[in-house]
Amino acid sequence: MTSAMKNFLQSLLRKLLGGNRDGVANSMPASGREVGSIKNEPGSPGATDMSLSKPVEPAPPVEPARSVESIPGHLSQHPQSNGRSGRIQLIIGLDFGTSFTKVVIAEQRRAYAVPFDGIPGVGGNPYLLPGFLAIPADGRMQLGTVAGAHHHSGMKMRILGGDRGRDIRKLATAFVALVFQHARAWFFQAHGRTYVNHTFDWCVNVGLPTEHYHDDALMAFYRDIVDAAWAASIRPTALDLEAVDACLDGRQPSLGREAIGLFPEFVAQVSGYVRTPLRRSDLHLLMDVGAGTVDVAAFNVHKEDGEDVFPILGKSVENHGVHFLHQHRLTSAGIAPGDPRAPFKGGITDAEVARTLGLKLETLKHNDIAFGEHVRDQVSRVVRQARGNYPLSRRWDEGVPFFLCGGGSRAAFYSALAEQMIALRNPCRLVQARLPRPDRLQADRMTEESYDRISVAYGLSFDPLDIGRIIRTDELPRIDPVVPERGQCPRCNGTGGLHRPCDRCGGTGLLG
Numbered sequence: 001m002t003s004a005m006k007n008f009l010q011s012l013l014r015k016l017l018g019g020n021r022d023g024v025a026n027s028m029p030a031s032g033r034e035v036g037s038i039k040n041e042p043g044s045p046g047a048t049d050m051s052l053s054k055p056v057e058p059a060p061p062v063e064p065a066r067s068v069e070s071i072p073g074h075l076s077q078h079p080q081s082n083g084r085s086g087r088i089q090l091i092i093g094l095d096f097g098t099s100f101t102k103v104v105i106a107e108q109r110r111a112y113a114v115p116f117d118g119i120p121g122v123g124g125n126p127y128l129l130p131g132f133l134a135i136p137a138d139g140r141m142q143l144g145t146v147a148g149a150h151h152h153s154g155m156k157m158r159i160l161g162g163d164r165g166r167d168i169r170k171l172a173t174a175f176v177a178l179v180f181q182h183a184r185a186w187f188f189q190a191h192g193r194t195y196v197n198h199t200f201d202w203c204v205n206v207g208l209p210t211e212h213y214h215d216d217a218l219m220a221f222y223r224d225i226v227d228a229a230w231a232a233s234i235r236p237t238a239l240d241l242e243a244v245d246a247c248l249d250g251r252q253p254s255l256g257r258e259a260i261g262l263f264p265e266f267v268a269q270v271s272g273y274v275r276t277p278l279r280r281s282d283l284h285l286l287m288d289v290g291a292g293t294v295d296v297a298a299f300n301v302h303k304e305d306g307e308d309v310f311p312i313l314g315k316s317v318e319n320h321g322v323h324f325l326h327q328h329r330l331t332s333a334g335i336a337p338g339d340p341r342a343p344f345k346g347g348i349t350d351a352e353v354a355r356t357l358g359l360k361l362e363t364l365k366h367n368d369i370a371f372g373e374h375v376r377d378q379v380s381r382v383v384r385q386a387r388g389n390y391p392l393s394r395r396w397d398e399g400v401p402f403f404l405c406g407g408g409s410r411a412a413f414y415s416a417l418a419e420q421m422i423a424l425r426n427p428c429r430l431v432q433a434r435l436p437r438p439d440r441l442q443a444d445r446m447t448e449e450s451y452d453r454i455s456v457a458y459g460l461s462f463d464p465l466d467i468g469r470i471i472r473t474d475e476l477p478r479i480d481p482v483v484p485e486r487g488q489c490p491r492c493n494g495t496g497g498l499h500r501p502c503d504r505c506g507g508t509g510l511l512g
């Protein structure tokens with residue numbers, strides 16, 4: 001997209017939004033967080049518990065994070081701003097994960113990973129928010145785990161599983177609203193001085209598994225939730241289910257659906273990569289191993305008139321994430337899923353897992369074979385689909401750049417599977433690629449190795465007009481198989497190259 005076009009679209013977007021309609025209210029929402037500490041990285045309740053409405057044993061209280069508590073969460077403008085420095089667009093990249101939610105707030109030049117210090121349940125990596133919504137007896141909802149409260153988790157799995165009922169709508173809206181409150185208050189507290197006297201125009205970009213990006217009803221559901229969540233987040237009073245209800249009915253001012261972008265998570269994952277010299281054009285394969293799902297996407301990377309274009313050539317999301325691997329390990333060992341004697345623990349070796357389950361390591365590995373086949377089949381299906389949609393890519397011969405990412409990719413099972421696929425060139429020739437940590441991202445307490453935990457949220461923190469154009473699989477041009485004739489290019493079979501000029505025939509389809 002040309003910069004003139006982009007400016008025009010940006011100003012149009014701003015006009016459509018009419019700035020923020022939420023204004024600046026002045027009373028403080030109930031903070032009253034009971035703060036505790038349970039580890040959020042492997043083995044924590046946030047990581048293990050995908051059941052719904054399950055009370056959680058709280059951890060001992062610690063001091064709340066004053067940095068966020070000092071600024072009311074419902075404000076969408078800095079309390080001391082006089083607005084004289086003009087408007088600036090701020091984008092919230094929201095990676096709503098099964099186990100962990102990650103958030104990045106960005107303006108054009110800088111992006112800030114939001115830490116969740118002070119929320120009970122946040123552990124070693126402060127940028128990972130465990131997916132718990134606490135509803136204490138007084139009804140004032142909070143993030144994390146709270147003594148005596150009722151807790152809800154596994155919201156994303158419920159939604160992706162097809163639950164679109166009022167109950168899940170309310171819970172997800174409340175959770176996202178509290179995330180917005182925390183993120184804005186943290187931003188004002190930590191970076192308010194940098195942007196003093198600006199007026200913020202907020203946008204929110206949310207990620208979806210690639211498969212679900214093709215589901216219009218689900219996209220509309222996500223948009224409704226985010227819009228209602230914003231409305232709920234700017235109410236100056238404590239958040240209870242009644243308030244959330246009113247916001248879901250559209251009875252409260254909000255951001256407006258035009259300010260909410262939905263993108264496939266793979267595009268967000270690679271948005272850092274496509275802006276570096278490491279970028280390669282043509283076909284790529286990405287496998288994101290999460291707590292619940294394995295999301296596999298085959299896509300093309302190319303530019304048209306200066307705009308990134310991502311045709312999705314193959315896709316699949318399946319419940320093959322680390323929690324389902326654990327369930328498989330339990331059932332193959334004759335242990336009931338959820339047996340408290342064998343809880344899920346991330347970050348432990350397979351030998352330790354085998355010991356916990358009372359198995360020999362060889363037996364565990366033998367049992368894993370069947371699950372590995374399912375994951376391999378999933379990748380093979382995506383590769384087959386991509387071959388059908390883009391048979392002429394030279395990457396089929398040269399090797400398809402392959403990203404393995406997501407928290408679960410650290411588990412030995414998945415990395416071994418990926419290594420095997422690369423070594424055996426099955427289901428196709430793959431070349432391991434990596435997601436570089438971008439300089440634009442500020443996250444003091446994040447190591448280079450843990451960047452992929454936040455990469456989706458980071459990629460979502462770009463201006464929606466800059467993220468690129470996504471071509472869904474159902475929007476791809478149909479390819480009819482062509483039998484080459486004498487004198488025709490055997491690579492493009494006479495089509496002249498479909499997604500790029502053929503490098504044998506230069507795009508004519510004829511060998512000179």
Ligand SMILES: Nc1ncnc2c1ncn2[C@@H]1O[C@H](COP(=O)(O)OP(=O)(O)OP(=O)(O)O)[C@@H](O)[C@H]1O
Nearest residue numbers: 097098099100290291292293346347406407408410
């Ligand atoms: N070193 C590790 N070994 C094994 N598992 C790990 C490790 N580190 C993190 N995990 C697991 O990765 C999962 C979280 O990964 P991630 O944050 O990518 O998932 P998510 O985005 O919440 O899930 P989804 O993408 O399915 O919605 C958790 O289940 C966690 O236990």
Ligand SMILES: [Mg+2]
Nearest residue numbers: 097098290406
């Ligand atoms: Mg994820």
